Amino acid sequence: MMFRPLLLTCCGCLIGAAAQAQPVSQEEEERALSQIYGTEEMVSIASGYKQPISKAPSIATVITAADIKQIGATDIDEVLETVPGLHVERNTIGYNPIYTFRGIFSQFNQQVLMMVNGIPITNSYTGSRSEVWGGMPIRDIARIEVVRGPGSAVYGADAFAGVINVITKTKQDIEGTELGGRVGSFDTYDGWGLHGGEWAGFDVALAFEYHKTAGQDSIVDADLQSQFDRLLGTSASLAPGPLNMSRDNLDARIDLSKGHWRFRGGLQHRSDFGNGSGIAQALDPVNRYASDRWNADITYFNNDIENWELTSQASYFETSQEIERNLTLFPAGTTLPIGANGQIGPGAPVTFPNGYIGNPEVWERHVRISQAFAYNGFQQHHLRSGIGFNYDSLFKARVSQNFGIDPATGTPIPSLPGIPLTDVSGTASTFIPEVDRKVAYLFLQDQWNFANDWSLTAGARYDRYSDFGNTFNPRAALIWEARYDLTAKLMYGSAFRAPSFQEMYIINNPAQLGNAALRPETMENVELGFDYRPTDSLRLGLNFFNFWWKDIIRFVPDANTTTSTAQNAGTQQGYGTELEAEWQAADTLKIVGNYAYQRSRDQAQDRDSGYAPHHQVYLRLNWEFLPDWHLSPQAKWIVGRDRSVGDTRKPVADYTWVDVTLRRQNVAKHVEVAFSVRNLFDVSAREPSLAGNPAAIPNDLPLAPRSFYGEVSIKF
Amino acid sequence: MFPRLFFQLGLVLCLLWPIGGGVWAQTPAVAIVYPDVREPYRSVFMEIARGMEQELGKPVGHYLLSGRDNSAEKLINDLKNDRIDVVVTLGRAGLAVAKSVSAEFPVVIGATMIRPDEVQGLAGISLTPAPEAMFDHLKKLVPEVKKVTVIYDPRQTAWEIEHAERAARERSLTLVAQPTANLHDSSDLFRQILVEIKDNSIALWLPRENAAMDEQSLLPEVLREAWEKNFVVFSSNLDHVRKGALFSLYPDNFGMGRSLAGLAVQQLQAGGKFESVKLLQDLLVAVNLRTAEHLGLRFSSQTRREFAMVFPAP
Known part of the structure; x- marks a missing residue:
């Protein structure tokens, strides 16, 4: 291509030219093009600058790359916090996110299925995203699709409280090259490069994102070690002391496609990962975790055959949880009662000069193959069906520690300084055996348009697990296009949550033991929803839901010992409503907001389930106050978080969280700069720590104080 | 830079090209x-x-x-x-x-x-999309349509309408084209037409230019009426399909x-x-499937494959 930037105005060159020759401003030019397409948004879609709307499935919430910029997010958690009925709480372990949908809370958040490009990134050891999650950067995200409520009839295990599907950018989304960087509070440095182009007849997308931070350093006033200190007269606790939130992340992805074929590969490398407020709720500045998550898939999609759509996919996912520096469950100088088995338990007090150290590491691989069919040959029916097979393997477990029984001697491991940790991997003293799980499944769904404006979607999925057996999950949705501007939906869905390997097989743990006889948790949900568009510029959504969560897996105390064993024990029932609105108030002003209400009760105890907020309100403005200048303030109110069973603390304090982002696009056409302030009013916001009497971290988990981020990117 | x-x-390329010769x-x-x-x-x-x-x-x-x-x-x-x-x-x-x-x-x-x-x-x-292509798609998606009504601004669209009249005749369609000078007149004309249309043998064509259509107030009224009376609205403006018109053609x-x-x-x-x-x-075709399903239109998968853009049911 030859390219000559001709410095010329139409005005000047037309001196003496024809009468129609008037100067044409950039705005007029763009308006003229918009006229044929309708809006700038439509120009984007029609010019292939963005994925067509047709590709977006009709589901609860779709957050686009443009929305993410308005939110001013630097990590996916900040984006998900804007979804109605979803509140991101924090696990003491690494401050990992707990995506709490509609009051459904658990420490490891196994009730949420998270996928990247439709493929789960679940780690079977914890049943969640790994203890070394470390967040997910947002520059390579094209959109995030969030379904609230169960979806096991489509997605299988863990599509329970909600499903989060992250769609990464393809060549069409990037189209060119983007380079950028960000600096921010807590010594945060980010850099990224994206490229979308063609190579040897392939559409190619490459993404590289780097994130390094010392992490927010809010103070934890007291921890579990503080309690031990009080009981035993020691002073080992590091509280009050800061959280440990350092991160060193690298995310790289490749996407190649040609014709019917697509190949994707990726790496999420995590290192220098500080464990938040401690694995055992005792501050641990020593430990650093690491993790490598590799993924690859090859997908074949063909809709050339009359009435048929075929999708074949094979994927591979490998995930690890590794220790870079000793995982110090309790700090140096801790004194703990140690039983005859060398574990914490009834026995004489033992002092650990280097701390109570255990370094469990796991490596997993997951292989999945699937074949899906869609048939549209019937006038009133759209059929979908599929089969698949998954193989999940925890193929390596390694652990070294300074407690427990030394398998070589049969005596308790000594804890004295200078003595190296004892590697008990692969012995009777290890923490988990190497295990695997095979899953075969089959699903069928029919969308039946039985009358104009009415459709009934009914489907079911059967899963057969090699460890816990079979599960069958139906769903149904009746949809009525009631009016030009109103759609009503009545839905029923069921789901299951597979027990994690930890819950089934963990051994030699001072507090928790696995149970191979566990059954999956189950969920049933009924929901009524309305979508109302009173004017072209205003969209309203309203829904009412009611769910029954049964066979909840909990660690129940064993008789006559200090341990607890995983059991299916517990039922939670919840109901609530969500109202959302999107209003294009003017050409340059868009307002997005939602309100969510929920009540969840622990059936056995007949009291509030705790942790999750009863009310959430979210409001965001995007105001283009000058061409290419965007100001996006947003606020979220978190209100009404009761304590759960056995926790006598006062309810967690409400908070109002405000962020502001200022963005300037098209600086010299190629450059974009943005500046964000998060927690603008520097409120002391906290998420609930785990229940206890007394609670291990009594004053809950502090969120970051006011912080600042500036970024610049160039696209060419 | x-x-x-x-x-x-x-x-460099410019300088090299002539050397290539021939x-x-x-x-x-x-x-x-x-x-x-x-x-x-x-x-x-x-x-x-x-x-x-x-x-x-x-x-x-x-x-x-x-x-x-x-x-x-x-x-x-x-x-x-x-x-x-x-x-x-x-x-x-x-x-x-x-x-x-x-x-x-x-x-x-x-x-x-x-x-x-x-x-x-x-x-x-x-x-400007060629009316021939517009009418071909109309006949394909809704074969029952016999008559097309359009309200247009003669200052902008007159030659296009002449072209359209010829194209309609060739396809055994009757084109009723009513010129309008301003928004007020066009609103009256539209309201009159909405009263007259009883079924889907008559389709309403919304031309591209702004002078004949008040997007804020008249368009939603037209689309609501079309929904209630089950008649076809198609448009030369892509964004109208998002709002509920049956289809539009946009530049490829x-x-x-x-x-x-x-x-x-x-x-x-x-x-x-x-x-x-x-x-x-x-041209490429964009279709609103919610509207199509409401009208009871059923498309073969061959026809569906030709849709470059579809707007899903909300």
Whole structure:
């Protein structure tokens, strides 16, 4: 291509030219093009600058790359916090996110299925995203699709409280090259490069994102070690002391496609990962975790055959949880009662000069193959069906520690300084055996348009697990296009949550033991929803839901010992409503907001389930106050978080969280700069720590104080 | 920095081309002249350029109209220096320079809405969708339609309507075209038509220009009425499909690039010179499936595959 930037105005060159020759401003030019397409948004879609709307499935919430910029997010958690009925709480372990949908809370958040490009990134050891999650950067995200409520009839295990599907950018989304960087509070440095182009007849997308931070350093006033200190007269606790939130992340992805074929590969490398407020709720500045998550898939999609759509996919996912520096469950100088088995338990007090150290590491691989069919040959029916097979393997477990029984001697491991940790991997003293799980499944769904404006979607999925057996999950949705501007939906869905390997097989743990006889948790949900568009510029959504969560897996105390064993024990029932609105108030002003209400009760105890907020309100403005200048303030109110069973603390304090982002696009056409302030009013916001009497971290988990981020990117 | 780099690269290529000799006698050196616009508008021009390059089998020269220098002679001199054979202008600003450039080069106008009287003696393809294509799709999607009603602004759309009348006759459709001078009159006309339409044998065509349609108040009323009475509304404006019109046709930028390149080559052929404006035939179809299902329309999967864009049920 030859390219000559001709410095010329139409005005000047037309001196003496024809009468129609008037100067044409950039705005007029763009308006003229918009006229044929309708809006700038439509120009984007029609010019292939963005994925067509047709590709977006009709589901609860779709957050686009443009929305993410308005939110001013630097990590996916900040984006998900804007979804109605979803509140991101924090696990003491690494401050990992707990995506709490509609009051459904658990420490490891196994009730949420998270996928990247439709493929789960679940780690079977914890049943969640790994203890070394470390967040997910947002520059390579094209959109995030969030379904609230169960979806096991489509997605299988863990599509329970909600499903989060992250769609990464393809060549069409990037189209060119983007380079950028960000600096921010807590010594945060980010850099990224994206490229979308063609190579040897392939559409190619490459993404590289780097994130390094010392992490927010809010103070934890007291921890579990503080309690031990009080009981035993020691002073080992590091509280009050800061959280440990350092991160060193690298995310790289490749996407190649040609014709019917697509190949994707990726790496999420995590290192220098500080464990938040401690694995055992005792501050641990020593430990650093690491993790490598590799993924690859090859997908074949063909809709050339009359009435048929075929999708074949094979994927591979490998995930690890590794220790870079000793995982110090309790700090140096801790004194703990140690039983005859060398574990914490009834026995004489033992002092650990280097701390109570255990370094469990796991490596997993997951292989999945699937074949899906869609048939549209019937006038009133759209059929979908599929089969698949998954193989999940925890193929390596390694652990070294300074407690427990030394398998070589049969005596308790000594804890004295200078003595190296004892590697008990692969012995009777290890923490988990190497295990695997095979899953075969089959699903069928029919969308039946039985009358104009009415459709009934009914489907079911059967899963057969090699460890816990079979599960069958139906769903149904009746949809009525009631009016030009109103759609009503009545839905029923069921789901299951597979027990994690930890819950089934963990051994030699001072507090928790696995149970191979566990059954999956189950969920049933009924929901009524309305979508109302009173004017072209205003969209309203309203829904009412009611769910029954049964066979909840909990660690129940064993008789006559200090341990607890995983059991299916517990039922939670919840109901609530969500109202959302999107209003294009003017050409340059868009307002997005939602309100969510929920009540969840622990059936056995007949009291509030705790942790999750009863009310959430979210409001965001995007105001283009000058061409290419965007100001996006947003606020979220978190209100009404009761304590759960056995926790006598006062309810967690409400908070109002405000962020502001200022963005300037098209600086010299190629450059974009943005500046964000998060927690603008520097409120002391906290998420609930785990229940206890007394609670291990009594004053809950502090969120970051006011912080600042500036970024610049160039696209060419 | 980057335009500058391209400029250098372009210059080298320009200098090298004549040395290649012979080849350009068959494949002319084609330039595109287009205004400096932001994304996503810029992608429209880039996609057209890609289509042209595909058709020509070689790169085209890019000449960006940006508002800092005011010398027409410079453009013409640059085109001459670069040994350009034929010039394709894109956008309103491209149209504005077309006349001056046509004194020295064969010119083809594209990527803007053009009336033939605006550009007498020049060749071009208007962005306006050809009514033939519009009616073909209408017949395919809703075979029951016998009559099409349109309210239009004669100052902007008269020649298009003449064209449409011919196209309708050829397809055994009756076109009822009612001119309107202003928004107030057009609102009255629309309301009258809404009363008259009883079933889906009559379809309402919403033309592109703003003068005949109040987007804020009248359009929702028309679409609501169409929903309740089960009649077809189709539009020359893509965004109307998102709002509930059954379908629209919108430019296939790549295909348009190929057609513009073909027309450019034709301008150099002895006796082949085309001196008029064509309506756009390179079009893609967008369909609102919620509206289609409400109307009880059933499409074969072959037809569905032709939908370049669909708007899903909410």
